[in-house]
Structures are given as structure tokens and as C-alpha cells.
Amino acid sequence: EAQVTQNPRYLITVTGKKLTVTCSQNMNHEYMSWYRQDPGLGLRQIYYSMNVEVTDKGDVPEGYKVSRKEKRNFPLILESPSPNQTSLYFCASSLRGPYGYTFGSGTRLTVV
Amino acid sequence: GENVEQHPSTLSVQEGDSAVIKCTYSDSASNYFPWYKQELGKGPQLIIDIRSNVGEKKDQRIAVTLNKTAKHFSLHITETQPEDSAVYFCAGGGDMRFGAGTRLTVKP
Numbered sequence: 001e002a003q004v005t006q007n008p009r010y011l012i013t014v015t016g017k018k019l020t021v022t023c024s025q026n027m028n029h030e031y032m033s034w035y036r037q038d039p040g041l042g043l044r045q046i047y048y049s050m051n052v053e054v055t056d057k058g059d060v061p062e063g064y065k066v067s068r069k070e071k072r073n074f075p076l077i078l079e080s081p082s083p084n085q086t087s088l089y090f091c092a093s094s095l096r097g098p099y100g101y102t103f104g105s106g107t108r109l110t111v112v
Numbered sequence: 113g114e115n116v117e118q119h120p121s122t123l124s125v126q127e128g129d130s131a132v133i134k135c136t137y138s139d140s141a142s143n144y145f146p147w148y149k150q151e152l153g154k155g156p157q158l159i160i161d162i163r164s165n166v167g168e169k170k171d172q173r174i175a176v177t178l179n180k181t182a183k184h185f186s187l188h189i190t191e192t193q194p195e196d197s198a199v200y201f202c203a204g205g206g207d208m209r210f211g212a213g214t215r216l217t218v219k220p
Contacts, residue, residue: 004155035210040121040212041212042118042201042210042211042212042213043156043201043203043210044210045207045208045209058207059207059209090155090156092155098207098208099144099146099161099208100146100158100161101146101148101156101158102158103148103155103156103157104155105153105154105155106153106154106155
């Protein structure tokens, strides 16, 4: 089944403890992206990747890192999480460019 | 950058009625306008999209219309059913900005 898989689905952590949210797609998509969803703000792009080893900032990149060493994987790294990063995170992929995304099921992160 | 405004933020309709959600955008160079449906506990799912060289597109009970002059596009759902209840997002612009979402409730 064609899908985007994110892990974990739920995560509660403490301020400053580094964490990684994994994202993997099995559709051979070139484009991958991370979004955060907050009430009343819709989905805001954090980082995106046009292809392997090519990443760029979205609208809200502060406090996040990404890497794209393989085509299928696009992990989101929070080196020192803070409470304002408490949110619902989605990974998305598409064949080429931000057109017709397939989204993962989401990761609900709480930073206390 | 692109601004995408979506309204209404909430919409409640009776089963069988039609629902319309509207979005406006600011970047006249925008050429792709998707609509996503997000059910509770799930990620958004693409339901329909339209490119700027087309004024209207239909897929069964859903349709999207685009007015490039006025820079707005709309999602139309006819004969609504309870399973249409969800949050709907529009998006647009070269950097694919999303609207804030519309929570649609269809009452049986």
C-alpha cells in the first residue's frame, strides 16, 4: 500500500531533550515536507526537500532540523525542544514539487 | 509570500444540503489549487485539485471552481452526507500555503 509512515504517533517529552520524528514513504517520491498544525493556523511548512541531499526552510523552521540522506526517509529533529513546539506534526510527500501531497497520519508532540 | 484566506471557519448543514467553502489568494502567479479533507485523528487527504487553466472541475458530489481574476476558488459539496463531516483545507501559491481550515458538520 502506498503510504507515508510517521513514528511515533504520540510523544511527550521534556524541555531540552533531543528527539527525532521519523518519516518514510514507499512511493519513490522526490519531494518531502514537514508541517505543523496548530488550531486556527492551518498547516505551516517547517522544512521541505526537493530530492536527496536538497533541503530548504519553510515558513517556521526555527528550532528544527531535517536531513535527506535517502530518498524514502525525511526525519525531523528537535535538538532542544521547547513548549512552543507542542503541536501536531505531519510529514507529506509528492512525486515532484508540493503538488498533490500524500500525508502521514501525524505525530502529536507535547513538550513539558 | 502567498497569503491564503479561507472562510468560513465552521459550517453546519443539514444532510442533503449543499456546502460551499471559499478561499482567496494573493499571488497572481499561483497555478495549482488543491483541497484536502482531514478526518478526526488522520492526516489530510487530497480530494480534488484544479490548475489555473481550468475554471471548474467536478468529481461526483464535489466540485472546485476557480476565478483567477478575483483570485478566489471554492469547494462545493452537493447532497452532503454525515461522512462528509471533517475539516477541509485549501492551499495555493508556489510555496503551497494552506488556509486555516473549515470544520464542516453535516447533521443527519
